[in-house]
Amino acid sequence: FKSYTITLLPGDGIGPEVVSIAKNALLRVSSIEGFELKFKEMPMGGAALDLTGVPLPEDTLSAAKDSDAVLLGAIGGYKWDNNEKHLKPETGLLQLREGLKVFANLRPATVLPQLVDASTLKKEVAEGVDLMVVRELTGGIYFGKPRGLSTNEFGEECGFNTEVYAAHEIDRIARVAFETARRRRGKLCSVDKANVLEASMLWRRRVEKLASEYPDVELSHMYVDNAAMQLVRNPKQFDTIVTNNIFGDILSDEASMITGSIGMLPSASLGESGPGLFEPIHGSAPDIAGQDKANPLATVLSAGMLLKYGLGEEKAAQRLDSAVLDTLNRGFRTGDIYSAGLVRYFLISFL
Amino acid sequence: FKSYTITLLPGDGIGPEVVSIAKNALLRVSSIEGFELKFKEMPMGGAALDLTGVPLPEDTLSAAKDSDAVLLGAIGGYKWDNNEKHLKPETGLLQLREGLKVFANLRPATVLPQLVDASTLKKEVAEGVDLMVVRELTGGIYFGKPRGLSTNEFGEECGFNTEVYAAHEIDRIARVAFETARRRRGKLCSVDKANVLEASMLWRRRVEKLASEYPDVELSHMYVDNAAMQLVRNPKQFDTIVTNNIFGDILSDEASMITGSIGMLPSASLGESGPGLFEPIHGSAPDIAGQDKANPLATVLSAGMLLKYGLGEEKAAQRLDSAVLDTLNRGFRTGDIYSAGLVRYFLISFL
Ligand SMILES: CC(C)[C@H](C(=O)O)[C@@H](O)C(=O)O
Ligand SMILES: CC(C)[C@H](C(=O)O)[C@@H](O)C(=O)O
Numbered sequence A, B: 001f002k003s004y005t006i007t008l009l010p011g012d013g014i015g016p017e018v019v020s021i022a023k024n025a026l027l028r029v030s031s032i033e034g035f036e037l038k039f040k041e042m043p044m045g046g047a048a049l050d051l052t053g054v055p056l057p058e059d060t061l062s063a064a065k066d067s068d069a070v071l072l073g074a075i076g077g078y079k080w081d082n083n084e085k086h087l088k089p090e091t092g093l094l095q096l097r098e099g100l101k102v103f104a105n106l107r108p109a110t111v112l113p114q115l116v117d118a119s120t121l122k123k124e125v126a127e128g129v130d131l132m133v134v135r136e137l138t139g140g141i142y143f144g145k146p147r148g149l150s151t152n153e154f155g156e157e158c159g160f161n162t163e164v165y166a167a168h169e170i171d172r173i174a175r176v177a178f179e180t181a182r183r184r185r186g187k188l189c190s191v192d193k194a195n196v197l198e199a200s201m202l203w204r205r206r207v208e209k210l211a212s213e214y215p216d217v218e219l220s221h222m223y224v225d226n227a228a229m230q231l232v233r234n235p236k237q238f239d240t241i242v243t244n245n246i247f248g249d250i251l252s253d254e255a256s257m258i259t260g261s262i263g264m265l266p267s268a269s270l271g272e273s274g275p276g277l278f279e280p281i282h283g284s285a286p287d288i289a290g291q292d293k294a295n296p297l298a299t300v301l302s303a304g305m306l307l308k309y310g311l312g313e314e315k316a317a318q319r320l321d322s323a324v325l326d327t328l329n330r331g332f333r334t335g336d337i338y339s340a341g342l343v344r345y346f347l348i349s350f351l
Helices: A015-033 A046-052 A058-066 A089-100 A113-118 A167-183 A198-213 A224-233 A245-259 A297-310 A314-329 A340-350 B015-033 B046-052 B058-066 B089-100 B113-118 B167-183 B198-213 B224-233 B245-259 B297-310 B314-329 B340-350
Strands: A003-011 A036-041 A069-074 A104-110 A130-136 A148-151 A157-166 A187-192 A218-223 A240-243 A266-270 A276-280 B003-011 B036-041 B069-074 B104-110 B130-136 B148-151 B157-166 B187-192 B218-223 B240-243 B266-270 B276-280
Touching: A003 A015, A003 A046, A003 A058, A015 A036, A015 A069, A015 A297, A015 A314, A015 A340, A046 A089, A058 A089, A069 A089, A069 A297, A089 A276, A104 A167, A104 A245, A113 A314, A130 A167, A130 A245, A148 B198, A157 A167, A157 A198, A157 B198, A167 A187, A167 A198, A167 A240, A187 A198, A187 A224, A187 A245, A198 A218, A198 B148, A198 B157, A218 A224, A224 A240, A224 A245, A224 B245, A240 A245, A245 B224, A245 B245, A266 A297, A276 A297, A297 A314, A297 A340, A314 A340, B003 B015, B003 B046, B003 B058, B015 B036, B015 B069, B015 B297, B015 B314, B015 B340, B046 B089, B058 B089, B069 B089, B069 B297, B089 B276, B104 B167, B104 B245, B113 B314, B130 B167, B130 B245, B157 B167, B157 B198, B167 B187, B167 B198, B167 B240, B187 B198, B187 B224, B187 B245, B198 B218, B218 B224, B224 B240, B224 B245, B240 B245, B266 B297, B276 B297, B297 B314, B297 B340, B314 B340
Parallel strands: A003 A036, A003 A069, A069 A276, A130 A240, A187 A218, A187 A240, B003 B036, B003 B069, B069 B276, B130 B240, B187 B218, B187 B240
Antiparallel strands: A104 A130, A104 A266, A148 A157, A157 B157, A266 A276, B104 B130, B104 B266, B148 B157, B266 B276
């Protein structure tokens, strides 16, 4: 009889309400599929700041490390926007990623037939989009040193950060990307700015080098500015995209908006070993928190990724994913106006 | 009797053919408006590499510096793609920007009523888009030091770049942006990643500080990942956007693709004083070079920006811009299949 421990980090804004729905769905699915889930809820982000004074308490990180997988709602809100850097909710999230060593962030952007109208792109451009952004998550300019604010030789204020990648950091994310592409449609596009940045030149060279180990994957390279254009021009040309932390931040958000269904998009962050981190890609939406308006399906689909990538419970993952599709087919077609209560009802009944 | 010297840098691919059409239009417009233009054509990019071994010969840079304005076609091509960094056409372009000290890059993205169908965005989302990206062009990660490829303490290959901004660099681009917004619809959105990067925190703080000098401009801030989404979701919300070099590279290309008319979009790069640099935002498109297929209107509109921002010849600029509109109204509505010969014919006849 299998048993897993899941750390729940509801976080801020709509985080708690969407996590609670996903938790119930996970419970139900585990009892159907015959394994046990134990949940441990811990504070994180603004909620942790208010409670403990830091955005990622030590207890939260160690609970996360000790569990089999971590499900995060969302963090942040106006209240903490002007906090100093080390007291920002976002800093807690970066510490969590670093602490769990989850260097590979998988962000699918899929246009479901039921939701094609939600995209601002023309139907013929949006329909059938099904891509995966593999974003490097624990390196690059997010973590590079030196960084800081200082006074330069002319007595002038300066802000600086370092974009840096070592060969092994590129290799390991590239491997995840090649493997991902292999299990999808076999096409990998590596995005960089190798015509300007040395960090990107190394990136391109290492990715190129690994390609010989994946002869079944068709590799191409694209500059980041062009990728930002191509996602708008013809997103269907992409299968799997691999890129660095900051470009991945930008392009995965752009890709998600192209689907028009940001309330539907999950993400998984994985390391070499140890628990993965699963979270919807949307934010904490403080404006609509507590009003039963937030679309919980991105978090439910994140729980699906948790079952699949985090626990290896593929059947349970499939059950959850199809309950989401059934719920959509029941008529929940807009991403904006929602009755979370109704979604909850149908979701559970379709499991 | 006024006389100006213009340096022409046709460059590579379709560069020469589009520059030649813009040159003729400039000549015609100058004779109508009663000033003289002297042209000096110099090699640049891949063409210069083939001719002289470097992508920006000293003679080219000094001719550019000595002139009243510089009109560039496009640079780059497969042939030079694998060159070492200092022998890339792109490096020549960066050296030109640095040499001319053109720190402010203005990139309009406008959806003309005649061309609204060219956008991949739904008509109601695309129509009426009229925004301007003000991109910092001579600082940030493009030029920051230290940079390079090296071996780290573990004997491993590393690539690194430095994102760095000093207060005065932020202030001067912010001023250009506030002035630009003031002459447009009075809304400025500053884009950064201040929740993660110190360079962005300083950026936000300096822009915020200057805002009090422009009480007539409504300032907002947005994270770059959100901006990449909002451009897809609702581009009409933007009037003027100001951002750093790399974010500006990505967002201005995304914005241009949103218009669907990349063959129609000009740009201006301006410094504190000295000649400005004017160029279409499209690339050198080697595939269609020499076939009379390239849309020359982006370069013609760049010549319009040259007249306006570079020479202060507002009337001539307006004449050129309306000839472009008349040419479009004559029926040239697609950005892809073009008869440059016909465009040339109508353009000149409408001047
Ligand atoms: C909140 C922020 C620090 C974070 C990031 O930039 O990584 C977010 O935008 C994301 O993409 O998960
Ligand atoms: C060619 C390249 C160096 C350049 C840049 O990145 O600035 C181009 O993309 C642009 O936007 O003008």
